[in-house]
Structures are given as C-alpha cells and as structure tokens.
Amino acid sequence: MPRFITELKRTHSCGELTRTDVGNEVVLFGWVNNRRDHGGAVFIDLRDRAGVTQVVFEHGVRPDVHDLAGQLRLEYCVGIRGKVVSRGENANPRLATGEIEVHATDLEIFNRCEPTPFLVEDKIDTSEEKRLQYRYLDLRRAPLQKTLMTRAKVNHLTRNYFTDSNFLELETPFMGKYTPGGARNFLVPSRLNAGKFYALAESPQLYKQLYMVAGFDRYFQIVRCFRDEDLRLDRQPEFTQIDVEMSFVEQNDVFEVIEGLIVKLWKEVLGVEIPRPFLRMPFDESMAKYGNDKPDLRFDLPHVVLTDVVAQHGGGGVPLLKQAIEAKGIVKGLRVPASASFSRTEIDKLEEFVKGMGAKGLARAKVAEGGEWTQSPFAKTITAELRQAINQAMGAKPGDLLLFQFGKEAVVHTVMANLRVHLAKRMGLIPEYGSGGQWRFLWVVDPPLFEYDEESKTWAAAHHAFTRPRDQDLQYLETDPGRVYCWRYDLVLNGFEIGGGSIRLHDPVVQARVFKAMGISDEEARSKFGFLLDALKMGAPPHGGIALGMDRLVMLLTGAESLRDVVAWPKTQKGTDLMTGAPGDVDAKQLRDLHVKSTVEPGK
RNA sequence: GGGGUGUUAGUUAAGCUGGUUAUAACGCCGGCCUGUCACGCCGGAGGACAGGGGUUCGAGUCCCCUACACCCCGCCA
Numbered sequence: 001m002p003r004f005i006t007e008l009k010r011t012h013s014c015g016e017l018t019r020t021d022v023g024n025e026v027v028l029f030g031w032v033n034n035r036r037d038h039g040g041a042v043f044i045d046l047r048d049r050a051g052v053t054q055v056v057f058e059h060g061v062r063p064d065v066h067d068l069a070g071q072l073r074l075e076y077c078v079g080i081r082g083k084v085v086s087r088g089e090n091a092n093p094r095l096a097t098g099e100i101e102v103h104a105t106d107l108e109i110f111n112r113c114e115p116t117p118f119l120v121e122d123k124i125d126t127s128e129e130k131r132l133q134y135r136y137l138d139l140r141r142a143p144l145q146k147t148l149m150t151r152a153k154v155n156h157l158t159r160n161y162f163t164d165s166n167f168l169e170l171e172t173p174f175m176g177k178y179t180p181g182g183a184r185n186f187l188v189p190s191r192l193n194a195g196k197f198y199a200l201a202e203s204p205q206l207y208k209q210l211y212m213v214a215g216f217d218r219y220f221q222i223v224r225c226f227r228d229e230d231l232r233l234d235r236q237p238e239f240t241q242i243d244v245e246m247s248f249v250e251q252n253d254v255f256e257v258i259e260g261l262i263v264k265l266w267k268e269v270l271g272v273e274i275p276r277p278f279l280r281m282p283f284d285e286s287m288a289k290y291g292n293d294k295p296d297l298r299f300d301l302p303h304v305v306l307t308d309v310v311a312q313h314g315g316g317g318v319p320l321l322k323q324a325i326e327a328k329g330i331v332k333g334l335r336v337p338a339s340a341s342f343s344r345t346e347i348d349k350l351e352e353f354v355k356g357m358g359a360k361g362l363a364r365a366k367v368a369e370g371g372e373w374t375q376s377p378f379a380k381t382i383t384a385e386l387r388q389a390i391n392q393a394m395g396a397k398p399g400d401l402l403l404f405q406f407g408k409e410a411v412v413h414t415v416m417a418n419l420r421v422h423l424a425k426r427m428g429l430i431p432e433y434g435s436g437g438q439w440r441f442l443w444v445v446d447p448p449l450f451e452y453d454e455e456s457k458t459w460a461a462a463h464h465a466f467t468r469p470r471d472q473d474l475q476y477l478e479t480d481p482g483r484v485y486c487w488r489y490d491l492v493l494n495g496f497e498i499g500g501g502s503i504r505l506h507d508p509v510v511q512a513r514v515f516k517a518m519g520i521s522d523e524e525a526r527s528k529f530g531f532l533l534d535a536l537k538m539g540a541p542p543h544g545g546i547a548l549g550m551d552r553l554v555m556l557l558t559g560a561e562s563l564r565d566v567v568a569w570p571k572t573q574k575g576t577d578l579m580t581g582a583p584g585d586v587d588a589k590q591l592r593d594l595h596v597k598s599t600v601e602p603g604k
Numbered sequence: 605g606g607g608g609u610g611u612u613a614g615u616u617a618a619g620c621u622g623g624u625u626a627u628a629a630c631g632c633c634g635g636c637c638u639g640u641c642a643c644g645c646c647g648g649a650g651g652a653c654a655g656g657g658g659u660u661c662g663a664g665u666c667c668c669c670u671a672c673a674c675c676c677c678g679c680c681a
Binding site: 034036037038039040041042043045054056058059060073074087090092094095098114115116117118119125126127128129130132181182183184202205227228229230232233235352353355356357358411414415418451460461462463464465467562572573574576578 | 606607608610611614615616617630631632636637638639640641642643644672673674675676677678679680681
C-alpha cells in the first residue's frame, strides 16, 4: 500500500466532489464524523473544514482495507484513496456532496481518538465549560469553523478596503506607558527596571494620533487591545479593533469611509445591501428616548420623559414622585400597547428583573376606558390632572400598560433601557439572539464633552481628553462645562456599540482650557500626556478617527450568541482560560527577577 | 462589590410531598449484519449525585456556606 502524505497527496477537500468527478480516483484526508458498520460494508462520513463526504469500504473490494475500516471510530484522523461513484437512487439531498460517494481502496489511520468529552456535531449538546476546556474539539464543529472562516474573510476584506483606499497598515506597541483614566490596564512588570511597569495598550489611541503628527495621514490597523475590566457577553479582556485615523478630515469624512467598509462587509459576507447614509441621532435624543447611547432601533417602545410634566403638577399628589423631583431626579414612562397583555404575575416578574438592576420597584398602571388607572400604586392618590397629562404625553390608550421609573438619572436610564429591550424580546419584537434579518445602523452623534462626576465633584472627560469641542460651545468651557458638546460619534447596530471615535483636539490652546475645566493642572497634564502635548505644538494636523469592534462585527454578521463564539480561544467571565488554566502560578524566582512580591498569602 | 440561573455516568437529561439496588438516551467495549446516512439487532462496562457543614432514624431531594460556569448591575474615557 502506498504511503499517504509522502506518496499520496490530498487531491480534494471533503466538500467539493460532485457528479462531474465520478470515475476519478481521489485522495481525501479528514476526521470520522460518523460511521455505520454493516458488516460487509462500512460507511464513513469523512469531515474536513470544507464539508463531509461519504466513504464506503466494501469487503469484496479490499478485504484488508475493509477490516481496518472496521476499527474506525468517531474523530479518528484518516487518509483514504478511492474512486468517486455516483450514488444514483441513494443520493443524500441533505449533504452538499450527497450525489456521490468514494469507494475506498486504501486507508491509513493517522491517529486514533479516545472517546471525546462531548460529541463533535453541529448542534452542540454540552456545557460551555466543557467546550472551553476542550476548545480544539469545539472548534472542529462546522458552525465554529464557519464563524472563524467569516472572521478571516472580514480581516481580508478590511485589509483590501483600506489598502485600496490609500490607507497604510501601521503597527503600534502593545507594551506602553500607563496612562490614567479609562479602562483598567493589564500591567507588565519590568525586569530591567526595578519597580517599573509597562501597561498593555487598551487601544492604540495615542500612537495613532502621533502617526498623524508624523505625516502618515491615513492609518489603519487590525489590532489586539487589552482591558482589565469585568467581562460580558460582548466583552473579552483581549479583543480586536479595526483602528482608523485620518488627517485633514471632519466627521462626515470618517463616516464616509466607515460606511463604505460596512456596506462592503455586509454585501460580501451576507449578500445584503445596506442603504446609505446611515441614520444619525443626537446623543441627548438617544438618552431621552432609549436610556442609553446604543439604542436598538429594530423596534420602537420609546421612553417618555415625564420629569417636567410631574414637576409642573408638583408631584400630582404622589409623594414618591414629589420626592424624586425635589431630589433633582428624573421621571420616565414606557407605554406597553394593550395588545401585549401582560398578566399581573408577569409584571411582578418584570419588577424582579428591574430590581436586579438597582431599581427600587416598578410602578405601573393599566389604563381603563375613561383614562383612569387601575392596578397601580398611584391610582388612589394621583390627581386627575397629572394622570391626564401623563396619559397624553405617553399617548395612552385603554388597555395599555404604563411602566414608570423615577429617581437618580443614571439608574432610571439604565433600568428603562434594559427594560425596553427585555420587553421587546418578551413581546417577540426581536429574537433573543441574532438580527432577525434586520440591520439598523445608527450614528449617535454630538454628545457632551464632559460628564459630572458625583464622587469627585468635578467635570471629567466623557470619553477622552483629546476630543474636539464644538466651536460654538467653546464660550461655555469655563462658565458652564455641561453645555459643551463635542465631535464624538458611536456606530451602533441593533443595540450593540460596534465602533466609536472622534475628531481630535489638535489645538494646544484649547487643549489647555479643556484640562483646566477638568481640574487638571499644567504639571499634571505634562507628567501624564507631555509627549502628546509636545507633539500637538509641532505642526499637528487636524485629524480624527474611529475604532470598530471587530469581534462584535463578526458576532453580529454570523448571528453568534456571544463574543466567545467568534473568538477562537476566549476567556471565561472570570478571565480564565479553562483549557490552559491561565492565569497560573509562577515560582518565587520569577517574581524576584521581576522585583514583584505578591500580597496574597500562600494557599489562598 | 451586588442580583439572578445552573452543577446527577464520558455527554445530555429524568429522579414527585426525604425512604431500601439512582434511571434513560447518545458515546464506549464485545458479538451479528453489504446500502446506511439519527443505520439496525443482541450483550456488557461505566456514578465519591460539584465540595464542605447542618436538619433528620434516613438527604441526589430540605437549609447554610464555598467553588466553578453563564446572564445582568457597578465597571468598560
């Protein structure tokens, strides 16, 4: 028998043989996806990343090969040689290669396989814990193989798109200087510099701006970023950004380039035409109507801000509302149409849901024929005037359910934003996972430059300190910082933030005023960002850019339920790698070399 | 730091108001079978019920704590 690999080279993948190959001799390599042993004939579904082909071993053809085939088990890695034969009447329409099969004349078992911890099949039937522990087996499954192939395609298309548009792919350091603010950094102790630490880059932000100063006026990079923050369904501690920066541009120029990329990706990957230009919405409108800056626009269910209405009526006889107004809180309502018909029990469940997010409760009212409220804690005390005003503001109709939140602005927004999405899923307006075939792209634009930090009683940069304020707002920089809006933008798709960026502040004079408004002294600014401030004084061009969350893009493109399904080797919610056991212990000598001493007691 | 869901053969699940030997399917092992494709048939092995503590005559089942996984709040400029 000739040797596989050295003498018998692979001629085809397991996904490409068709009728036209009938009669040809082929060599296939792959894994045993399934076996059906009939004694005199053994059927094997042979799988590689391209697909599955049925291979038949018949006793009458080659008794020795047939005997060996009898040893085959799931996930054995094998090579076969044989002849392509039409299956005629026995064709399997569920298989892409179902019209043919290969009658094997040679077989080599490259490697046997112990019983796997779970069956390698398309529709997985095991815990995510097991999948992550044996990730290389999980990755053998066709859905994940397709996802990673899509990911590779997105990489490829992105590189071509930017390269064709005269962008340069330039790299930036992962190990840099720790800069305060923003995401928590992973730290790397320096062996050569006792007591000093590198920080892993949370993004290439500063370096890409310095590329602009250096004159590389169109930059992009598909780059890994590191953030030591708690994980979520759409957040991993290391993730990939499509990072872009351009000189001599305004916001519209950035949108133009990015929309072009998105349209291309959706067309090439999904065959879907995305209309341009994308919708735009001011940040304040998004907060008011949806409670966050990443609204899912596949459904309506808007919030109604009732703060002013309630204030005008002095709380309308409801003590809780009065207190909320007096404490400078806000009041929001959400109208659930009568058609949704939530039962009392279901509404109580909604209340549990919102309490888990910091809500004190879930005030509700069912609207009766005459506009009266029933099943409501407010029904008895609220004045008819306020009730009517709220009904009118919310467009309430008989049978509708009105839900309310009031109190601290941030909590009300968060609770109502999550409630809105939760309701939409319960009402079947959007699926639990996936796009449902709807792609609602949105630019959220024009946010405030600062947000007030209750703890430190200071104005902090809502994003980063190098975002360009709107020219017409510069007059308020010293007197009323909350009125200063800026050239910042987020790209949102179906409730996910898939990108964000800004036009940068390249004017050193304005930069100094921004730092001052933030209560940052010149010395402090110098010590933290001196290199960038110097650079801005040396002919820095006007510039701006954006970073797209590459993993999230792929997650949405593939309909994956979580970022973990589009990252080949992801971490668990506690940031561990269940396959390798990282993070792990290191020995005392390593720590000594790094001038590091752990504060954790041994055994803890 | 907080709220929620879960953890029973290799895997997925069943196991009721606590009761004697903890079931099933797939996988695995042995045997039979030449047209299966969720192949079929016969036989077999395989379990510290996540860990610890408690209640009880008796705990997979009830209570408490811990660990791990997942979802969310905080956090993520």
